[in-house]
Amino acid sequence: xxxxxxxxxxxxxxxxxxxxxxxxxxxxxxxxxxxxxxxxxxxxxxxxxxxxxxxxxxxxxxxxxxxxxxxxxxxxxxxxxxxxxxxxxxxxxxxxxxxxxxxxxxxxxxxxxxxxxxxxxxxxxxxxxxxxxxxxxxxxxxxxxxxxxxxxxxxxxxxxxxxxxxxxxxxxxxxxxxxxxxxxxxxxxxxxxxxxxxxxxxxxxxxxxxxxxxxxxxxxxxxxxxxxxxxxxxxxxxxxxxxxxxxxxxxxxxxxxxxxxxxxxxxxxxxxxxxxxxxxxxxxxxxxxxxxxxxxxxxxxxxxxxxxxxxxxxxxxxxxxxxxxxxxxxxxxxxxxxxxxxxxxxxxxxxxxxxxxxxxxxxxxxxxxxxxxxxxxxxxxxxxxxxxxxxxxxxxxxxxxxxxxxxxxxxxxxxxx
Numbered sequence: 001x002x003x004x005x006x007x008x009x010x011x012x013x014x015x016x017x018x019x020x021x022x023x024x025x026x027x028x029x030x031x032x033x034x035x036x037x038x039x040x041x042x043x044x045x046x047x048x049x050x051x052x053x054x055x056x057x058x059x060x061x062x063x064x065x066x067x068x069x070x071x072x073x074x075x076x077x078x079x080x081x082x083x084x085x086x087x088x089x090x091x092x093x094x095x096x097x098x099x100x101x102x103x104x105x106x107x108x109x110x111x112x113x114x115x116x117x118x119x120x121x122x123x124x125x126x127x128x129x130x131x132x133x134x135x136x137x138x139x140x141x142x143x144x145x146x147x148x149x150x151x152x153x154x155x156x157x158x159x160x161x162x163x164x165x166x167x168x169x170x171x172x173x174x175x176x177x178x179x180x181x182x183x184x185x186x187x188x189x190x191x192x193x194x195x196x197x198x199x200x201x202x203x204x205x206x207x208x209x210x211x212x213x214x215x216x217x218x219x220x221x222x223x224x225x226x227x228x229x230x231x232x233x234x235x236x237x238x239x240x241x242x243x244x245x246x247x248x249x250x251x252x253x254x255x256x257x258x259x260x261x262x263x264x265x266x267x268x269x270x271x272x273x274x275x276x277x278x279x280x281x282x283x284x285x286x287x288x289x290x291x292x293x294x295x296x297x298x299x300x301x302x303x304x305x306x307x308x309x310x311x312x313x314x315x316x317x318x319x320x321x322x323x324x325x326x327x328x329x330x331x332x333x334x335x336x337x338x339x340x341x342x343x344x345x346x347x348x349x350x351x352x353x354x355x356x357x358x359x360x361x362x363x364x365x366x367x368x369x370x371x372x373x374x375x376x377x378x379x380x381x382x383x384x385x386x387x388x389x390x391x392x393x394x395x396x397x398x399x400x401x402x403x404x405x406x407x408x409x410x411x412x413x414x415x416x417x
Protein backbone atom coordinates (compact mmCIF):
# COMPACT_ATOMS: atom_id res chain seq x y z
CA UNK A 1 0.00 0.00 0.00
CA UNK A 2 1.13 3.52 -0.70
CA UNK A 3 0.08 6.92 0.52
CA UNK A 4 -1.97 9.01 -1.86
CA UNK A 5 -0.12 11.99 -3.22
CA UNK A 6 -2.37 14.94 -3.93
CA UNK A 7 0.12 17.75 -4.11
CA UNK A 8 2.76 18.35 -6.74
CA UNK A 9 4.29 15.34 -8.38
CA UNK A 10 6.48 13.42 -6.01
CA UNK A 11 5.07 15.13 -2.97
CA UNK A 12 3.41 12.87 -0.47
CA UNK A 13 2.08 15.48 1.90
CA UNK A 14 -0.70 14.85 4.36
CA UNK A 15 -2.94 12.02 3.33
CA UNK A 16 -6.12 10.44 4.58
CA UNK A 17 -6.36 7.19 2.57
CA UNK A 18 -4.01 4.82 0.81
CA UNK A 19 -4.37 3.34 -2.66
CA UNK A 20 -3.45 -0.23 -3.44
CA UNK A 21 -4.12 -3.13 -5.77
CA UNK A 22 -7.91 -2.77 -5.81
CA UNK A 23 -7.79 0.88 -6.86
CA UNK A 24 -5.15 0.14 -9.48
CA UNK A 25 -7.19 -2.76 -10.88
CA UNK A 26 -10.38 -0.72 -11.13
CA UNK A 27 -8.55 2.09 -12.93
CA UNK A 28 -7.03 -0.42 -15.36
CA UNK A 29 -10.47 -1.88 -16.07
CA UNK A 30 -11.88 1.61 -16.57
CA UNK A 31 -9.07 2.43 -18.99
CA UNK A 32 -10.08 -0.55 -21.13
CA UNK A 33 -13.58 0.78 -21.77
CA UNK A 34 -12.54 3.34 -24.43
CA UNK A 35 -10.61 0.54 -26.17
CA UNK A 36 -13.78 -1.56 -26.22
CA UNK A 37 -15.65 1.34 -27.74
CA UNK A 38 -13.16 1.45 -30.58
CA UNK A 39 -12.84 -2.22 -31.53
CA UNK A 40 -15.79 -4.24 -30.25
CA UNK A 41 -18.06 -3.62 -33.23
CA UNK A 42 -15.35 -3.75 -35.91
CA UNK A 43 -16.08 -7.41 -36.79
CA UNK A 44 -19.80 -6.74 -37.37
CA UNK A 45 -19.46 -3.73 -39.69
CA UNK A 46 -20.21 -5.81 -42.82
CA UNK A 47 -23.42 -7.10 -41.23
CA UNK A 48 -24.33 -3.59 -40.13
CA UNK A 49 -23.71 -2.40 -43.69
CA UNK A 50 -25.94 -5.15 -45.09
CA UNK A 51 -28.75 -4.47 -42.60
CA UNK A 52 -28.88 -0.76 -43.47
CA UNK A 53 -28.10 -1.21 -47.18
CA UNK A 54 -31.06 0.98 -48.14
CA UNK A 55 -29.84 4.02 -46.18
CA UNK A 56 -28.34 6.75 -48.39
CA UNK A 57 -24.55 7.03 -48.01
CA UNK A 58 -24.47 3.89 -45.88
CA UNK A 59 -20.82 3.37 -46.85
CA UNK A 60 -20.07 6.59 -44.95
CA UNK A 61 -22.39 6.19 -41.97
CA UNK A 62 -21.39 2.64 -41.00
CA UNK A 63 -17.64 3.33 -40.70
CA UNK A 64 -18.54 6.52 -38.83
CA UNK A 65 -20.29 4.37 -36.22
CA UNK A 66 -16.87 2.83 -35.52
CA UNK A 67 -14.71 5.97 -35.65
CA UNK A 68 -17.07 8.57 -34.13
CA UNK A 69 -16.20 7.71 -30.50
CA UNK A 70 -12.47 8.27 -31.11
CA UNK A 71 -13.17 11.61 -32.77
CA UNK A 72 -15.39 12.71 -29.89
CA UNK A 73 -12.75 11.72 -27.34
CA UNK A 74 -10.29 13.91 -29.19
CA UNK A 75 -12.71 16.84 -29.30
CA UNK A 76 -14.11 16.66 -25.76
CA UNK A 77 -11.28 15.30 -23.58
CA UNK A 78 -9.86 18.81 -22.88
CA UNK A 79 -13.27 19.90 -21.58
CA UNK A 80 -13.47 16.74 -19.46
CA UNK A 81 -10.07 17.61 -18.04
CA UNK A 82 -11.19 21.11 -17.10
CA UNK A 83 -14.30 19.68 -15.41
CA UNK A 84 -12.13 17.18 -13.53
CA UNK A 85 -10.03 19.99 -12.07
CA UNK A 86 -13.11 22.02 -11.15
CA UNK A 87 -15.58 19.43 -9.86
CA UNK A 88 -13.42 16.45 -8.96
CA UNK A 89 -12.47 13.09 -10.40
CA UNK A 90 -14.77 10.49 -8.86
CA UNK A 91 -18.11 12.20 -9.47
CA UNK A 92 -17.42 12.72 -13.17
CA UNK A 93 -16.12 9.15 -13.53
CA UNK A 94 -19.30 7.63 -12.08
CA UNK A 95 -21.54 9.80 -14.27
CA UNK A 96 -19.46 8.95 -17.34
CA UNK A 97 -19.72 5.21 -16.63
CA UNK A 98 -23.51 5.44 -16.49
CA UNK A 99 -23.61 7.44 -19.75
CA UNK A 100 -21.21 4.94 -21.33
CA UNK A 101 -23.44 2.00 -20.42
CA UNK A 102 -26.67 3.58 -21.66
CA UNK A 103 -25.23 4.87 -24.94
CA UNK A 104 -23.29 1.68 -25.53
CA UNK A 105 -26.41 -0.45 -25.09
CA UNK A 106 -28.68 1.87 -27.08
CA UNK A 107 -28.12 0.17 -30.50
CA UNK A 108 -29.77 -2.97 -29.09
CA UNK A 109 -33.09 -1.14 -29.51
CA UNK A 110 -32.44 1.60 -32.07
CA UNK A 111 -33.74 0.96 -35.58
CA UNK A 112 -32.22 4.00 -37.30
CA UNK A 113 -28.60 4.05 -38.48
CA UNK A 114 -28.44 7.78 -37.84
CA UNK A 115 -29.66 7.26 -34.26
CA UNK A 116 -27.00 4.58 -33.77
CA UNK A 117 -24.30 6.98 -34.95
CA UNK A 118 -25.70 9.63 -32.57
CA UNK A 119 -25.49 7.16 -29.69
CA UNK A 120 -21.89 6.41 -30.65
CA UNK A 121 -21.10 10.12 -30.57
CA UNK A 122 -22.42 10.32 -27.00
CA UNK A 123 -20.43 7.18 -26.20
CA UNK A 124 -17.29 9.03 -27.26
CA UNK A 125 -18.11 11.87 -24.85
CA UNK A 126 -18.37 9.32 -22.04
CA UNK A 127 -15.11 7.68 -23.11
CA UNK A 128 -13.32 11.04 -22.98
CA UNK A 129 -14.39 11.54 -19.36
CA UNK A 130 -13.59 7.94 -18.36
CA UNK A 131 -10.10 7.98 -19.87
CA UNK A 132 -9.29 11.40 -18.45
CA UNK A 133 -10.53 10.50 -14.96
CA UNK A 134 -8.79 7.12 -14.83
CA UNK A 135 -5.42 8.48 -15.96
CA UNK A 136 -5.72 11.48 -13.63
CA UNK A 137 -6.56 9.24 -10.66
CA UNK A 138 -3.51 7.08 -11.37
CA UNK A 139 -1.41 10.23 -11.09
CA UNK A 140 -3.26 11.24 -7.91
CA UNK A 141 -3.27 7.89 -6.11
CA UNK A 142 0.29 6.81 -6.85
CA UNK A 143 3.70 8.37 -7.23
CA UNK A 144 7.23 7.18 -7.78
CA UNK A 145 7.80 3.72 -9.19
CA UNK A 146 4.20 2.60 -8.66
CA UNK A 147 2.85 5.45 -10.75
CA UNK A 148 5.25 4.57 -13.58
CA UNK A 149 4.21 0.92 -13.33
CA UNK A 150 0.49 1.61 -13.51
CA UNK A 151 0.90 4.08 -16.38
CA UNK A 152 2.85 1.42 -18.29
CA UNK A 153 0.18 -1.13 -17.47
CA UNK A 154 -2.41 1.09 -19.15
CA UNK A 155 -0.67 0.39 -22.45
CA UNK A 156 -0.41 -3.32 -21.64
CA UNK A 157 -4.08 -3.62 -20.70
CA UNK A 158 -5.17 -1.60 -23.74
CA UNK A 159 -3.19 -3.79 -26.15
CA UNK A 160 -4.34 -7.06 -24.60
CA UNK A 161 -7.96 -5.98 -24.21
CA UNK A 162 -8.11 -4.92 -27.87
CA UNK A 163 -7.27 -8.48 -28.88
CA UNK A 164 -9.92 -9.85 -26.51
CA UNK A 165 -12.58 -7.41 -27.68
CA UNK A 166 -11.92 -8.20 -31.35
CA UNK A 167 -12.48 -11.88 -30.58
CA UNK A 168 -15.56 -11.25 -28.41
CA UNK A 169 -17.12 -8.93 -30.99
CA UNK A 170 -16.54 -11.45 -33.76
CA UNK A 171 -17.90 -14.40 -31.78
CA UNK A 172 -21.00 -12.58 -30.55
CA UNK A 173 -21.57 -11.09 -33.99
CA UNK A 174 -22.36 -14.57 -35.27
CA UNK A 175 -25.67 -14.31 -33.41
CA UNK A 176 -26.55 -11.01 -35.07
CA UNK A 177 -25.16 -7.52 -35.50
CA UNK A 178 -26.90 -6.21 -32.36
CA UNK A 179 -25.52 -8.83 -29.97
CA UNK A 180 -22.00 -7.37 -29.36
CA UNK A 181 -23.52 -4.13 -28.08
CA UNK A 182 -24.76 -5.99 -24.98
CA UNK A 183 -21.15 -6.16 -23.73
CA UNK A 184 -21.35 -2.45 -22.86
CA UNK A 185 -23.45 -3.43 -19.84
CA UNK A 186 -20.17 -4.26 -18.08
CA UNK A 187 -19.92 -0.55 -17.22
CA UNK A 188 -22.90 -0.96 -14.88
CA UNK A 189 -20.87 -3.54 -12.93
CA UNK A 190 -18.03 -1.08 -12.48
CA UNK A 191 -20.24 1.72 -11.13
CA UNK A 192 -20.86 0.31 -7.61
CA UNK A 193 -17.29 -0.97 -7.28
CA UNK A 194 -15.78 2.38 -8.19
CA UNK A 195 -18.29 4.21 -6.03
CA UNK A 196 -17.24 2.12 -3.03
CA UNK A 197 -13.49 1.65 -3.51
CA UNK A 198 -12.47 4.96 -5.08
CA UNK A 199 -12.44 8.36 -3.42
CA UNK A 200 -11.81 11.96 -4.30
CA UNK A 201 -8.04 12.35 -3.79
CA UNK A 202 -8.10 15.89 -2.49
CA UNK A 203 -6.74 16.37 1.01
CA UNK A 204 -8.41 18.86 3.31
CA UNK A 205 -5.80 21.57 2.93
CA UNK A 206 -5.99 21.38 -0.84
CA UNK A 207 -9.79 21.40 -0.83
CA UNK A 208 -9.84 24.51 1.33
CA UNK A 209 -7.35 26.40 -0.78
CA UNK A 210 -8.08 24.94 -4.23
CA UNK A 211 -9.22 28.26 -5.69
CA UNK A 212 -6.18 30.09 -4.40
CA UNK A 213 -3.88 27.31 -5.59
CA UNK A 214 -5.37 27.36 -9.07
CA UNK A 215 -5.02 31.12 -9.18
CA UNK A 216 -1.37 31.19 -8.12
CA UNK A 217 -0.08 28.19 -10.09
CA UNK A 218 0.51 28.69 -13.79
CA UNK A 219 -0.49 25.91 -16.16
CA UNK A 220 2.65 24.71 -18.04
CA UNK A 221 1.36 25.61 -21.49
CA UNK A 222 4.68 25.37 -23.33
CA UNK A 223 5.68 21.99 -21.90
CA UNK A 224 2.22 20.51 -22.40
CA UNK A 225 2.00 21.79 -25.98
CA UNK A 226 5.29 20.06 -26.76
CA UNK A 227 4.22 16.83 -25.05
CA UNK A 228 0.84 16.87 -26.81
CA UNK A 229 2.51 17.40 -30.19
CA UNK A 230 4.73 14.38 -29.59
CA UNK A 231 1.69 12.43 -28.38
CA UNK A 232 -0.23 13.24 -31.57
CA UNK A 233 2.71 11.98 -33.63
CA UNK A 234 3.07 8.96 -31.34
CA UNK A 235 -0.59 8.04 -31.80
CA UNK A 236 -0.20 8.11 -35.57
CA UNK A 237 2.81 5.81 -35.21
CA UNK A 238 0.93 3.54 -32.80
CA UNK A 239 -1.92 2.95 -35.28
CA UNK A 240 0.12 3.08 -38.49
CA UNK A 241 0.68 -0.66 -38.82
CA UNK A 242 -2.52 -1.97 -37.18
CA UNK A 243 -4.56 0.07 -39.66
CA UNK A 244 -2.47 -0.48 -42.80
CA UNK A 245 -0.53 -3.71 -42.34
CA UNK A 246 -3.20 -5.83 -44.03
CA UNK A 247 -2.94 -3.72 -47.20
CA UNK A 248 0.86 -3.98 -47.18
CA UNK A 249 0.78 -7.75 -46.79
CA UNK A 250 -1.82 -8.02 -49.53
CA UNK A 251 0.43 -6.04 -51.88
CA UNK A 252 3.26 -8.45 -51.07
CA UNK A 253 1.20 -11.54 -51.80
CA UNK A 254 0.25 -12.44 -48.20
CA UNK A 255 -3.46 -11.71 -48.38
CA UNK A 256 -4.71 -14.61 -46.25
CA UNK A 257 -6.56 -13.52 -43.09
CA UNK A 258 -4.44 -16.00 -41.16
CA UNK A 259 -1.18 -14.27 -42.15
CA UNK A 260 -2.59 -10.81 -41.47
CA UNK A 261 -4.04 -11.87 -38.11
CA UNK A 262 -0.77 -13.54 -37.12
CA UNK A 263 1.26 -10.44 -37.94
CA UNK A 264 -1.11 -8.11 -36.08
CA UNK A 265 -1.28 -10.41 -33.05
CA UNK A 266 2.50 -10.67 -32.79
CA UNK A 267 2.79 -6.90 -33.19
CA UNK A 268 0.36 -6.39 -30.29
CA UNK A 269 2.36 -8.83 -28.18
CA UNK A 270 5.53 -6.85 -28.93
CA UNK A 271 3.75 -3.70 -27.74
CA UNK A 272 2.91 -5.44 -24.47
CA UNK A 273 6.56 -6.48 -24.05
CA UNK A 274 7.74 -2.91 -24.66
CA UNK A 275 5.29 -1.50 -22.10
CA UNK A 276 6.29 -4.18 -19.59
CA UNK A 277 10.00 -3.36 -19.96
CA UNK A 278 9.31 0.37 -19.61
CA UNK A 279 9.47 0.16 -15.82
CA UNK A 280 13.04 -1.14 -16.07
CA UNK A 281 14.07 1.38 -18.74
CA UNK A 282 12.51 4.40 -17.02
CA UNK A 283 15.60 4.92 -14.86
CA UNK A 284 17.47 6.21 -17.91
CA UNK A 285 15.24 9.24 -18.39
CA UNK A 286 12.65 10.51 -20.85
CA UNK A 287 15.12 11.56 -23.53
CA UNK A 288 16.74 8.13 -23.64
CA UNK A 289 13.31 6.49 -23.71
CA UNK A 290 12.27 8.67 -26.63
CA UNK A 291 15.49 7.81 -28.46
CA UNK A 292 14.87 4.09 -27.94
CA UNK A 293 11.22 4.21 -28.97
CA UNK A 294 11.82 6.44 -32.00
CA UNK A 295 14.73 4.29 -33.16
CA UNK A 296 12.78 1.04 -32.91
CA UNK A 297 9.67 2.56 -34.52
CA UNK A 298 11.73 3.98 -37.38
CA UNK A 299 13.65 0.75 -37.93
CA UNK A 300 10.47 -1.30 -37.81
CA UNK A 301 8.67 0.91 -40.35
CA UNK A 302 11.63 0.83 -42.74
CA UNK A 303 11.80 -2.96 -42.53
CA UNK A 304 8.07 -3.31 -43.21
CA UNK A 305 8.32 -0.96 -46.19
CA UNK A 306 11.43 -2.45 -47.77
CA UNK A 307 11.39 -6.17 -47.05
CA UNK A 308 9.56 -8.54 -49.38
CA UNK A 309 9.72 -11.76 -47.36
CA UNK A 310 6.99 -12.31 -44.78
CA UNK A 311 9.48 -13.27 -42.05
CA UNK A 312 11.53 -10.11 -42.51
CA UNK A 313 8.41 -7.95 -42.56
CA UNK A 314 7.24 -9.67 -39.39
CA UNK A 315 10.54 -8.72 -37.76
CA UNK A 316 9.78 -5.10 -38.63
CA UNK A 317 6.32 -5.40 -37.11
CA UNK A 318 7.84 -6.77 -33.89
CA UNK A 319 10.47 -4.01 -33.66
CA UNK A 320 7.89 -1.27 -34.30
CA UNK A 321 5.48 -2.82 -31.80
CA UNK A 322 8.16 -2.78 -29.12
CA UNK A 323 8.80 0.91 -29.83
CA UNK A 324 5.10 1.71 -29.47
CA UNK A 325 5.02 -0.07 -26.11
CA UNK A 326 7.90 2.05 -24.80
CA UNK A 327 6.73 5.35 -26.29
CA UNK A 328 3.25 5.70 -24.81
CA UNK A 329 4.09 5.17 -21.11
CA UNK A 330 7.14 7.39 -21.58
CA UNK A 331 4.98 10.26 -22.79
CA UNK A 332 2.27 9.85 -20.16
CA UNK A 333 4.83 9.57 -17.33
CA UNK A 334 6.57 12.71 -18.58
CA UNK A 335 3.19 14.46 -18.72
CA UNK A 336 2.35 13.46 -15.13
CA UNK A 337 5.73 14.67 -13.90
CA UNK A 338 5.06 18.05 -15.52
CA UNK A 339 1.67 18.70 -13.90
CA UNK A 340 0.80 19.77 -10.38
CA UNK A 341 -2.35 18.43 -8.71
CA UNK A 342 -4.64 21.34 -9.56
CA UNK A 343 -3.76 21.11 -13.28
CA UNK A 344 -3.51 17.34 -13.64
CA UNK A 345 -7.04 16.88 -14.98
CA UNK A 346 -6.72 19.58 -17.63
CA UNK A 347 -3.31 18.30 -18.71
CA UNK A 348 -4.52 14.70 -18.87
CA UNK A 349 -7.50 15.81 -20.94
CA UNK A 350 -5.21 17.54 -23.42
CA UNK A 351 -2.97 14.47 -23.57
CA UNK A 352 -5.95 12.15 -24.14
CA UNK A 353 -7.33 14.44 -26.84
CA UNK A 354 -3.99 14.49 -28.64
CA UNK A 355 -3.77 10.71 -28.65
CA UNK A 356 -7.29 10.09 -29.93
CA UNK A 357 -7.09 12.82 -32.56
CA UNK A 358 -3.88 11.15 -33.73
CA UNK A 359 -5.76 7.85 -33.91
CA UNK A 360 -8.55 9.43 -35.94
CA UNK A 361 -6.34 11.28 -38.45
CA UNK A 362 -3.81 8.46 -38.89
CA UNK A 363 -5.34 7.11 -42.13
CA UNK A 364 -5.74 10.64 -43.52
CA UNK A 365 -2.12 11.59 -42.84
CA UNK A 366 -0.80 8.32 -44.25
CA UNK A 367 -2.93 8.76 -47.37
CA UNK A 368 -1.72 12.33 -47.84
CA UNK A 369 1.93 11.28 -47.61
CA UNK A 370 1.24 8.31 -49.88
CA UNK A 371 0.15 10.75 -52.57
CA UNK A 372 3.64 12.24 -52.77
CA UNK A 373 5.74 9.19 -51.85
CA UNK A 374 4.60 6.58 -54.35
CA UNK A 375 1.84 4.88 -52.40
CA UNK A 376 1.19 3.32 -49.02
CA UNK A 377 4.51 1.51 -48.75
CA UNK A 378 6.34 4.71 -49.62
CA UNK A 379 4.39 6.52 -46.90
CA UNK A 380 5.41 3.95 -44.28
CA UNK A 381 9.02 4.30 -45.42
CA UNK A 382 8.82 8.08 -44.98
CA UNK A 383 7.52 7.62 -41.43
CA UNK A 384 10.40 5.24 -40.76
CA UNK A 385 13.06 7.73 -41.72
CA UNK A 386 11.28 10.55 -39.85
CA UNK A 387 11.35 8.54 -36.63
CA UNK A 388 14.96 7.52 -37.16
CA UNK A 389 15.82 11.21 -37.52
CA UNK A 390 13.92 12.00 -34.31
CA UNK A 391 15.88 9.24 -32.56
CA UNK A 392 19.13 10.89 -33.63
CA UNK A 393 17.89 14.23 -32.31
CA UNK A 394 16.90 12.71 -28.97
CA UNK A 395 20.22 10.87 -28.68
CA UNK A 396 22.06 14.09 -29.48
CA UNK A 397 20.17 15.94 -26.75
CA UNK A 398 21.14 13.25 -24.28
CA UNK A 399 24.80 13.25 -25.26
CA UNK A 400 25.05 17.03 -25.21
CA UNK A 401 23.19 17.31 -21.89
CA UNK A 402 20.88 19.92 -23.38
CA UNK A 403 17.67 18.67 -21.76
CA UNK A 404 16.66 22.15 -20.68
CA UNK A 405 13.08 21.53 -19.36
CA UNK A 406 13.34 20.00 -15.93
CA UNK A 407 10.55 17.55 -16.75
CA UNK A 408 12.70 16.22 -19.60
CA UNK A 409 15.47 15.30 -17.24
CA UNK A 410 16.02 11.96 -15.67
CA UNK A 411 12.89 10.05 -14.75
CA UNK A 412 13.60 8.14 -11.61
CA UNK A 413 10.72 5.97 -10.43
CA UNK A 414 8.33 8.00 -12.51
CA UNK A 415 9.42 11.45 -11.26
CA UNK A 416 11.33 14.19 -13.03
CA UNK A 417 14.68 15.10 -11.49
